[in-house]
Amino acid sequence: MKKLLAIIKETFYISGRGLVISPFFPEDKFSFQTKEEVLIETPEGKQVYCQAHFQIPMIIPKPKKYEYHCMLLDIEKVDVPIGSKLWLIYNGPI
Secondary structure, rough: EEEEEEEEEEEEEOOOOOOEEEEEEEEOOOOOOOOEEEEEEOOOOOEEEEEEEEOOOOOOOOOOOOOOEEEEEEEOOOOOOOEEEEEOOOOOOO
16 A cells, blocks of 8 residues: 655755655654655656655754654665655555
């Protein structure tokens, strides 16, 4: 099963970490395991499965709302054009 998480608005690559996508995900509305399987569906219809690392960064000053940041692992920026859909792949209820 899959659930649409977001339409990707921006991406940037951090060497040694992965491809970070925007938008971020408010902690009060989302809950993730650290690593999740996701599906990227490009505006042209191409589908790519990959691993995503979700984390809430600890920053100073403390934000008013915490948000999960999503880093896509083992995928290149060129493979995730703006407007792509990010789907969470899961088994069972969510």
